[in-house]
Amino acid sequence: MASCYQRAHPPNGVGGDWFDVIPLSGARVALVVGDVVGHGMDAAATMGRLRTAVRTLANLDMPPDELLAHLDDLVIGLMGAHDDHEPAAAGAAFLGATCLYAVYDPVSGRCSMARAGHLPPVLVSPDGTVEVMDLPAGPPLGLGYLTFESCERELTEGSLLAFYTDGLVETPDRDIDEGIDRLGAALAVPRPTLREIGRGVVDTLLTGPPPDDAALLLARTRSLPADRVASWDLPSDPAAVGTARTAAVRQLTEWGLDDLAFTTELIVSELVTNAIRHASGPVSLRLIRDRALICEVADGTGTSPRPRHARTTDEGGRGLMIVAQLAHRWGTRHTATGKIIWTEQPFVAEP
CATH class of the missing domain: 3.30.565.10 (Histidine kinase-like ATPase, C-terminal domain)
Structure with missing residues (x-):
């Protein structure tokens, strides 16, 4: 695993981008990335709640689509639960939040994942082939009227998975599709370590101060003999x-x-x-x-x-x-x- 986090400039307070790596039973591991709209204390508090909720739900060993459904229910409840000490603006901070949750099993080599409105992961095969993984987008958290779908893929040992937020690939002069293409090209450049790959990606995509927080989580798959x-x-x-x-x-x-x-x-x-x-x-x-x-x-x-x-x-x-x-x-x-x-x-x- 390796990760990079770049704060927005000019700094508008702490941001709402986040990622996590959670050990699961059976030698499996969960990879999570999410994005909360906005900056400041409300965004940071919302991000902390979502991260804690995902860790709690992950310990119940739910499939990715089921976990996101429970997270969506939680967000809907938090959006409606406010009082004099927690104004409606705090609940509204959840609106538009996104999340991608994946589980990798090194015994079977299979990875299952689902996303709630988040950008799809990028997969780089050991031979250097770059693929933007095709999985159902799902609605952002808090809408509650659409379902989430999981997809499962068998990954070759040594494959590189990249999870990221929109601040890494989208800028005022570059749309998301172009940014994702540049992300894939930067990931395919051979470098000795994951940390150096991540640094190369950031240097390639963020040539100046980013207008939004940018998070990147990299994982290299391994298989148990x-x-x-x-x-x-x-x-x-x-x-x-x-x-x-x-x-x-x-x-x-x-x-x-x-x-x-x-x-x-x-x-x-x-x-x-x-x-x-x-x-x-x-x-x-x-x-x-x-x-x-x-x-x-x-x-x-x-x-x-x-x-x-x-x-x-x-x-x-x-x-x-x-x-x-x-x-x-x-x-x-x-x-x-x-x-x-x-x-x-x-x-x-x-x-």
Whole structure:
């Protein structure tokens, strides 16, 4: 990742352009860029609210189009909620705000994205081919009468994605289409690092003080090697729990992660048992070795589990509490066919 932010000149107070990079479950990452109309405290406050809302919604692992729909509902509510301490002008600051939200999965190499009135991202393939990605524009936030649509693309490893705001490509003497063409040409110039590519883009497009804030977020795609992902399909049979434990421990030994074998065995046992006992449909187990050890158990039921405090006389009900204690993070994300319960365990530091 690399980013550049150029303030408008003359400075009219802080602006409303923003971007974010949000780690998600399953080694995935969310890339976000947005633009709030205007400058000053209202624009800055609006930008802060939107950025916080996107981070909160991202933690729920929603698809891009669904996340933007919830963000749109939130904006509509904030536009109508004002009192003596928050005048109507503050709510009006949301009107015309735009956002683009993308999720990249390094295991599958697929990127899904949706936009709310924002400019489309630019993709530069490893061979230097430049493409302005074609995805439905969607309405700006706060209108509420049109839907958002996601599109998904498989990206070659080493592809360059560029997310930006209109202040980078539009100037009084240059329209947006010409600016996007110049952006693509500048991105295709080979440079050693993403930061140098970003600086080259800014120097090419902003030859003088920009009249509006300009933001640029660059991301180079990578793929997890196949030998860092292991998965197993499991029958809906209680005997499969032992098979899953054995397979997980064997895989950790191959990865040299024996120090995580005990906790992973317990996590796998609890999650697979719950899936077989309380869910339906096919059950699968997946381990991912990324910056942490990720364990995922998928089933065909959309109901999310929740931890509860078991009474001393209860024979069950402690599984998720145990998982929460053993894992650094855990959660649930929904899929087209059911759900995935996931955990993350950090690697033990070398002494």
